[in-house]
Amino acid sequence: MTAFRPFPLLGEPLALDLVNTRAHLGGVDVDLLDGPRALDRWLRAERSRIAWTGHADAADLAAVIALRGVLDPLLRAHVARTPGPAAAVRGLNRALAIALPQPRLEWTRGGPRKRAASDGARRATLLRQLAGSALELLTGADAARVRRCAHPDCILLFVAGNPRRRWCASSTCGNRARVARHYVRQQQAG
Numbered sequence: 001m002t003a004f005r006p007f008p009l010l011g012e013p014l015a016l017d018l019v020n021t022r023a024h025l026g027g028v029d030v031d032l033l034d035g036p037r038a039l040d041r042w043l044r045a046e047r048s049r050i051a052w053t054g055h056a057d058a059a060d061l062a063a064v065i066a067l068r069g070v071l072d073p074l075l076r077a078h079v080a081r082t083p084g085p086a087a088a089v090r091g092l093n094r095a096l097a098i099a100l101p102q103p104r105l106e107w108t109r110g111g112p113r114k115r116a117a118s119d120g121a122r123r124a125t126l127l128r129q130l131a132g133s134a135l136e137l138l139t140g141a142d143a144a145r146v147r148r149c150a151h152p153d154c155i156l157l158f159v160a161g162n163p164r165r166r167w168c169a170s171s172t173c174g175n176r177a178r179v180a181r182h183y184v185r186q187q188q189a190g
């Protein structure tokens with residue numbers, strides 16, 4: 001596991017925040033969800049929107065990364081205005097159809113008792129929530145505003161609430177672009 005790296009872009013719709021856990025940083029592709037602890041950090045960062053207690057395990061991580069592998073090609077196809085890959089469409093529909101484990105009634109000699117949902121309940125709920133976010137994003141009011149950062153070295157996606165927004169963050173990619181333009185002007189002037 002690599003050292004902790006901050007998530008470069010949070011606060012977009014959940015489906016985008018998940019896809020943005022893969023980034024191109026310093027010229028290399030980086031997977032910021034590189035272990036269950038990293039997923040814990042992401043879930044903590046999203047705690048205002050995702051109900052999750054306790055620690056994620058390897059199976060949680062594998063399931064979230066598999067879903068990210070479905071959302072990523074769908075959202076990038078949407079941004080590129082190309083058809084979503086059929087396998088990814090099927091993958092998202094499978095995630096949307098995940099049954100949410102419910103508590104059960106058991107009638108014992110002592111009378112009726114509620115048996116809690118299984119351990120898989122919170123994972124199923126998480127996957128359904130992330131898949132639902134992708135469905136809303138692809139078909140809802142913000143669909144036409146999903147963009148990829150304009151910096152050629154950046155793969156992050158965002159919803160351009162302001163139609164003039166071009167960068168994932170003006171403090172990083174916007175600034176890099178400004179510095180590059182300034183450099184070109186200086187070279188041309190000299």
Ligand SMILES: [Zn+2]
Pocket residue numbers: 149150151154155156167168169173
């Ligand atoms: Zn960027």
